[in-house]
Amino acid sequence: MRRNRQTLPIAIGAIVLVALWEIIGRTQFFGTTFPPLSKVFEVLISGQRQRLFLTAIGATASSAGLGLLIGGGIAILFAATRQAVAITRPGLDRLAAAIHAIPQIGIAPVMIIMLGRENAPIAVACIATFFPAYAAATRAFSAAASAHQDLFTALGSSRMDRLARLELPAALPGLFDALRLAAPGAVLGAVLGEWFGAPRGVGLIILSSSQNFDIPMLWAAAVLATLMAMIGFGLFTIVQKAAARRFA
Numbered sequence: 001m002r003r004n005r006q007t008l009p010i011a012i013g014a015i016v017l018v019a020l021w022e023i024i025g026r027t028q029f030f031g032t033t034f035p036p037l038s039k040v041f042e043v044l045i046s047g048q049r050q051r052l053f054l055t056a057i058g059a060t061a062s063s064a065g066l067g068l069l070i071g072g073g074i075a076i077l078f079a080a081t082r083q084a085v086a087i088t089r090p091g092l093d094r095l096a097a098a099i100h101a102i103p104q105i106g107i108a109p110v111m112i113i114m115l116g117r118e119n120a121p122i123a124v125a126c127i128a129t130f131f132p133a134y135a136a137a138t139r140a141f142s143a144a145a146s147a148h149q150d151l152f153t154a155l156g157s158s159r160m161d162r163l164a165r166l167e168l169p170a171a172l173p174g175l176f177d178a179l180r181l182a183a184p185g186a187v188l189g190a191v192l193g194e195w196f197g198a199p200r201g202v203g204l205i206i207l208s209s210s211q212n213f214d215i216p217m218l219w220a221a222a223v224l225a226t227l228m229a230m231i232g233f234g235l236f237t238i239v240q241k242a243a244a245r246r247f248a
Helices: 002-027 037-044 050-084 086-100 104-115 120-140 146-154 159-194 202-211 215-247
Strands: none
Touching: 002 037, 037 215, 050 086, 050 120, 050 159, 050 202, 050 215, 086 120, 104 120, 104 159, 120 159, 159 202, 159 215, 202 215
């Protein structure tokens, strides 16, 4: 019953959004640059462009996944170091804030020059992933109950034993939550990295269709990127809930 109460408002909101999009597009309230959703889906399911979309989805998903794995892994490692070695906390926090301040759209051309066209989307996705994953992971490592912390202190356990045996298992739901929060940013970072010369990907479709003023194609690619971000968020939500049931 509780799940139904949570799902119903989401479903109603989605239906209203789809209906408004279709009505606004058909009435051309915003002009020809805002096509109806039905026309966008016609482009998405077009047999002539399915191979193009599938190739682009594969490239962007691969870049986003690797960026999430690398960026999220480094963020969790930094958060674990911060938890285990208190003296590192101010420095790591400042480093995370500095990385977060890097403009992704400005760093992408630099990544193209440094790492090549194939690897730049991965690097930008990694940068986009790092800060949200680090922020959530630092909170996750503080999830262990104070009673358990006191017990480990009374037993005289070392800092590393406490991290490995208590804080890390207690942090697992929060660590998956960190990856869930970072997943949409990884997709966005990969798409931005593809704008600046990547050989394939959803970002390349967005760039080429905007240059050719192919508005339905542009919106179709934008919808694809949005759906990929939502799917990534949803998958890690499932994993996070499973970890919460097991370790909470």
